[in-house]
Amino acid sequence: MKILFTKTAFVLLALGAVLSSCSKREQSQKTGITYNDKNNGGYVRFRQTHPSPGPGLVPIEGGTFVMGGSADQDVTYDYNNVRRRVTVPSFYMDETEVSNQDWLDYLHWTAVTFPNDRELYYDALPDTMVWRKPLSYNEPYVDNYLRHPAFQDYPVVGVTWDQAQEYCQWRTDRTNENILRESGRMLAWKDLNGGGKQGAAAAAGTAGTGTAGAQPFNTDIYLNGQIRGPGADGKKMMPDLSPNAKAGAGKGGKPVRPVRMEDGILKQGYRLPSEAEWEYAALALAGNTQFENIDDGKMYPWNGLGVRSAKSKTRGLILANFKRGNGDNAGVGGYLNDKADITAPVRSYAPNDFGLYNMAGNVNEWVADTYRQTSFEEFDDFNPFRGNEYTNKRLADPSKGLYAKDKYGRPIKDPAKSNKKLTYSELLAQQGLRPDSANAAPQAQPADPANGNAAANATTLPLAAKNSGKPFNPDLRGEKDTVNMALYGTTTLVNNHSKVYKGGSWNDMAYWLNPATRRFMDQDEASAEVGFRCAMTLVGAPEIHPVGKPHYGVKKAKAYKSR
Structure with a gap:
């Protein structure tokens, strides 16, 4: 009995310590004011989080690498990716290319939300005629590639750089809206569409989405507090501790508010990766790194100088979807080598060491950068990017x-x-x-x-x-001549509408599989050999997997006690 009593006492003491520590609210380290107390002005300290990636993304731990360093030759004599060391911050990247099914989701939403806006839907359609060739019978792909279910897991093509940007914005808004509705911070999906108790209120609201005539959700507009009221507010909104807050729809009439950026609930925007991010992610040198030492460089997203698998079960198979030579897109009938004549499903072949599929071959991929042959001379060495439009x-x-x-x-x-x-x-x-x-x-x-x-x-x-007296071009980098722009972009095909694409495609030779190679195309042009994938900025600490690695110990700040 004595032993049992002692164990019980220890359990109760431990439980009391936990409860007492939970009851102590955090204080400002500089003023001593208690956070999250509605009685002292409602200063809010939000839970510090390391956000998880959005749907479809995998984390890419950044670091230093030699951009252009994987190129062993320059057969085009472009000299446009000369080696230079840069640092890429950690970020998130799509595990696969954006597929036809993903794009059909986008088209469906557009048709349902704006049923009378034929121009918007037409502008969102990929150009399926990129398959049309004067001396090839590709007409079946013109008619079937985008919409036939046999191709639903294949990468979308015929998409311009501008269309890819629009998709990224749409994907950001739909992802954040779904997070809010599924968590009850906005009106639930079933209530929004009249299937729940709040259906009548939702029908009268103007902040819904997915129904004709309703105002679509937009992340920036929501974060600015412009999506509120009937048809928008959910049952589990955030408590509002501000002394100026009015009684709201919270439990017991308590004040509530929309989610803020500081809550860490909403995702950062989807976007096209920068050229440096794409090249870094394709090489995936982290798989060959130990204690900051890179054991072996790479020429492709996989190890070795060849393009065939050395593993016993797949020995001899081509490691990516590309064109081995003139007239050889798939291999010999009866034993097809790369299993694809045009594109292949987005989850094909072995992923690289970051877990990314098809970072070589299948389709080239748009990146965010504006093309310049001399980018290597002008880039910053941290997070290099060309194309900022503020x-x-x-x-x-x-x-x-x-x-x-x-x-x-x-x-x-x-x-x-x-x-x-x-x-x-x-x-x-x-x-x-x-x-x-x-x-x-x-x-x-x-x-x-x-x-x-x-x-x-x-x-x-x-x-x-x-x-x-000349027009001012709002380019904050300052390299543009605001006085004499007469010949800019006129005497060359390279201008601010020329965007970079990388990676090689089903119709390219092995040379273009090297992540350092780069080509460009006008941002409003499309090709049957160019698709894309999205990226997302990672905020906070750059280390993805800190467990098992050495770290300095840091003491917590002492609580201030007023006398």
Whole structure:
């Protein structure tokens, strides 16, 4: 009995210690103010998280590598990917290429949400005529490749760079909306479509999606607090600790609020990977690295200099879908080698050491970068990228901080006219307001198609652009001549619409399977040999797998006790 009592006492003491530690709220390390207490102003400290990847993504731990270093020859004599050491931050990347089924999901949503907008649906359609050749019988692919169920797991092709960007934005919004609805932070799917108790309220709302006439969900608009009320609010919204919050739809009438970025619930936006990210992920040198030493370099996403498998069960099989030589796209009938004549399903062949499929062959893949032959001379060495176009979200009501929306419910974005945070008076000037009339309705500015908003330009234009009288191009890197642009993009096919694609395709020779090779195409052109996959920025600590690795011990901050 004595032993039993002692064990029980220890259990109760431990439980009490856990409960007491849970009851202690965190404090600000600089002011001592208690967080998450509605009685002291409702300062909020959010749970620190390392976000998980969005659907379809795998984590890629970043690091340093020699960009262009895997190329052993330059048969085209382009000299456009000369070796230089760069650092790529950790990020997420699609395990596979975007498939026909993925694109059909996008088309279905577009048709259901905007049934009367034929232009929007038409613009989202891939160009299936990329299969059409004057001296090949490819017409069956024109008719069947996108929509026939036999090809549903094959990579989508005929997609322009612009269309890929639109898909990334759509995927971001649908993923975040699904997270919110499945978790009850927004109206549940069944309630939204009239299948639940809140169906009538949802039918009357304007913040739904997937139904004709409803305003689609957009992540930026939601985070700005512009999707609220009947037809939007869920049963499990976040508690609002602000003393200015009003009683809401929470349990017992408690104030509630939408999810914020600080909650760590919503995903970062899907996007095209940068060229450096794509090349780094394709090589997957992490599989050959031990204690910061790379044991063996790579020429392809797999080890070795050949393109055939050395494993006993698959010995001799081609490791990717590419063209071995003129007239040889699949191998010999009766024993097909790469099992594909055109493209292959997105989960084909062995993945590389990051777990990514088809990073060589099958289809080339769009990346986000604008092409320049001399990119290697001009890149930053950290997270190199060319193609930044900085934008600001247009304000519809500066006094309330509301964003202006287009007819699809997305924020309207204008070219950024400054490389720094504007003063409040400059911000108001862009909206046609005076600093002393922030609550007044915006006044229209005189139209100036060359320079945009005249009031904003008066305070933010560089001196050279003011004096030249020429249009100011809002490129904050400063390399553009704002005075003489007459021949830019005219005497060469390379301009700001030329985008990079990489990886080799089903119709390319083995040379293009090397991750260092690069080609370009205009952003509004498409090909039967070019598809894409998405990436996502990883926020927070870059180390993906910290378990079992040495780390410095760090003490927690001491709690402040007021006297």
